[in-house]
Amino acid sequence: MIERSVILYETDTLVIDESWLRREILKPQRPVKSLTEDLVTREGEMIERALAASLGRVSGPSGAAAKLGIRGSTLESKIKAIGIRKERFKSS
Numbered sequence: 001m002i003e004r005s006v007i008l009y010e011t012d013t014l015v016i017d018e019s020w021l022r023r024e025i026l027k028p029q030r031p032v033k034s035l036t037e038d039l040v041t042r043e044g045e046m047i048e049r050a051l052a053a054s055l056g057r058v059s060g061p062s063g064a065a066a067k068l069g070i071r072g073s074t075l076e077s078k079i080k081a082i083g084i085r086k087e088r089f090k091s092s
Contacts, residue, residue, distance in 0.1 A: 047075065048089070052065045056090030 059072030
């Protein structure tokens with residue numbers, strides 16, 4: 001506090017702001033999702049949207065992979081790793 005007062009004030013008198021003396025009680029924060037978990041969730045959502053838009057088709061010019069800008073084999077791997085059931089997006 002004293003260091004801060006010396007740095008901030010250019011007068012000869014040492015002044016301490018009362019707000020510096022108050023201690024705030026920190027509220028417990030809700031658990032934060034890890035970056036990896038968040039990225040996997042977002043990636044899965046993007047893949048599902050692309051699959052829905054392509055009616056479950058993965059490869060080809062109108063497939064989900066083309067919409068996402070990745071190779072069909074890469075998308076197949078991601079679908080398997082995330083555990084997405086692509087059959088749900090196929091038209092009946």
